[in-house]
Amino acid sequence: QVQLVESGGGVVQPGRSLRLSCAASGFTFSSYGMHWVRQAPGKGLEWVAVIWYDGSNKYYADSVKGRFTISRDNSKNTLYLQMNSLRVEDTAVYYCARDPTRMATILYYFDYWGQGTLVTVSS
């Protein structure tokens, strides 16, 4: 069965960096686009970034553009989110999520989600 397991969250000071990982299993990871979606405590969902199945294209929400970098290692079945210049407003649970299409145009919805990892940005 499809499994996505995030890790790397924690408490970090404003301005510092953190890298999240998402380990995928149960499907051919290298064939699917992948996303990061976040949820601030008690708030709604916010899409963060997407990466094509082969890493050829990456797009970001305006709120993180220039600070966050999405990447993947298909040999390790792992998705990453490098977060630099963190702000208090980046505090959230970060979910990795799978796009439903295989090796085709990204559909920008999410058929499988990980359990999330909490990032707290605080001094």
Next chain:
Amino acid sequence: DIQMTQSPSSLSASVGDRVTITCRASQTISSYLNWYQQKPGKAPKLLIYAASSLQSGVPSRFSGSGSGTDFTLTISSLQPEDFATYYCQQSYSTPGGITFGPGTKVDIK
């Protein structure tokens, strides 16, 4: 960005009730509308994609309809496991403008 609104923001209902949640987009999004269910402390779960297509494994009591700017999620007979928060999400404004609605919390009357 396309703004998504949902109504009501919360509702109380009983087991067996028919429940309807509305989602409205600030501009036309064709049928690029998806619905998710989220329970406390858990990840969201995809229920409906492309406005009216039922995701595999989702009970048939869930249905979606609409196109353009106005959409609905209907639960035909509410079950105990359906008490949760429901979010709509537009996948029209790509690549970087994906947005979610603010959510509708369904709790027990």
